Amino acid sequence: MTGKTNMITQIKKAETAIDEAAALIKRGELVVFPTETVYGLGANAFDVSAVKKIFIAKGRPQDNPLIVHISSLYEIKEIAVDVPDIFYKLAARFMPGPLTLILKKSEKIPYEVTAGGETVGVRMPDNDYARALIAASRPLAAPSANRSKHVSPTTAMHVYEDLCGEVPLILDGGDCRVGIESTVLDLTSDVPTILRPGAVTADMLLSVIGEVSFEGRVLKVAKAPGMKYAHYAPTAETVCAASIKSAVAQYDKKLADGFKPVIVARDIYRDAVQDRAQISLGITAQDYSHNIYNALRVAEKSYDYIIVEELHGDGLEASVMNRVRKAAGGKTV
Numbered sequence: 001m002t003g004k005t006n007m008i009t010q011i012k013k014a015e016t017a018i019d020e021a022a023a024l025i026k027r028g029e030l031v032v033f034p035t036e037t038v039y040g041l042g043a044n045a046f047d048v049s050a051v052k053k054i055f056i057a058k059g060r061p062q063d064n065p066l067i068v069h070i071s072s073l074y075e076i077k078e079i080a081v082d083v084p085d086i087f088y089k090l091a092a093r094f095m096p097g098p099l100t101l102i103l104k105k106s107e108k109i110p111y112e113v114t115a116g117g118e119t120v121g122v123r124m125p126d127n128d129y130a131r132a133l134i135a136a137s138r139p140l141a142a143p144s145a146n147r148s149k150h151v152s153p154t155t156a157m158h159v160y161e162d163l164c165g166e167v168p169l170i171l172d173g174g175d176c177r178v179g180i181e182s183t184v185l186d187l188t189s190d191v192p193t194i195l196r197p198g199a200v201t202a203d204m205l206l207s208v209i210g211e212v213s214f215e216g217r218v219l220k221v222a223k224a225p226g227m228k229y230a231h232y233a234p235t236a237e238t239v240c241a242a243s244i245k246s247a248v249a250q251y252d253k254k255l256a257d258g259f260k261p262v263i264v265a266r267d268i269y270r271d272a273v274q275d276r277a278q279i280s281l282g283i284t285a286q287d288y289s290h291n292i293y294n295a296l297r298v299a300e301k302s303y304d305y306i307i308v309e310e311l312h313g314d315g316l317e318a319s320v321m322n323r324v325r326k327a328a329g330g331k332t333v
């Protein structure tokens, strides 16, 4: 359940409303802002009562920590202590960008941000509006701007659908370029550990640091605290299809059972899909990642059974499958 404060929610073009947004943040209010991954629901990271509003607006469990978004590396000293050299190596290569690094928290960061823990996630978004807002106000504690457990938002309208009445202002910066959430890398463990895969892949990290522990390859690695919740779930039943052939077979079976199914797949299977309902994910893996959350939100509105094409590669393909398998609750046909 969300907070139901019934405030008026305005959507404004990001380029026209940075000052207004910064003023809201400084007053302890929430602002939704665009990033290159997904939209974020931001509050002044140093303001306990502002941060608490995030959890109420989203209906988010208190034990799921928030990422602190920065606009420049100078802000780190207020947020983290004992920052290791590899942080700066990784920052030089991937910041701004879709990478969150977990560090030891400073005293100034409230436990409301870190869910009671001694570590804090830090990320510099690759989005000019996001960084301008942060530079004009404060570092922003921000989760994805969806209702808790729903699909993450990649357009301002997705946010509006989930959080209308809960936030005063949504900055509309258009479509999010990457389309899935940032890679989360824990730098407080002995070996840097990927807690959530994303567009900065294990191979990319390995090009900068010597070793990385990756959930998919090293078993029994730690999970991000939030990962135990069933994230990213559309409101309609969703399954993965190992191949387009099994997608088509499942479609026909469900149609015969009286369902209204849809195939969500790249646009390269016209002959196989024929006149069955399809939502296209474009052609490349980048297209797939960019389009997947919007496709799931479109699908759940008009269909009651969603069949999503599985990708079988590594890198970005593996990261995006991490989200799709969650959306499908692990079900594959």
Ligand code: TXA
Residues within 6 Å of the ligand: 035, 037, 038, 039, 040, 041, 064, 065, 066, 067, 098, 100, 102, 114, 117, 119, 120, 121, 123, 125, 142, 143, 144, 145, 180, 181, 182, 183, 184, 195, 196, 224, 225, 226, 227
């Ligand atoms: O791309 C993104 O990261 C987006 C945009 C808005 O920046 N944010 C985002 O936030 O996806 P959220 O809250 O939806 O997901 C953050 C993830 C959660 O799985 C959380 O548990 C993990 O990062 N996380 C945050 N702080 C952490 C910490 N101190 N230790 C371990 N995991 C942490």
Ligand code: MG
Residues within 6 Å of the ligand: 143, 144, 152
């Ligand atoms: Mg989220």
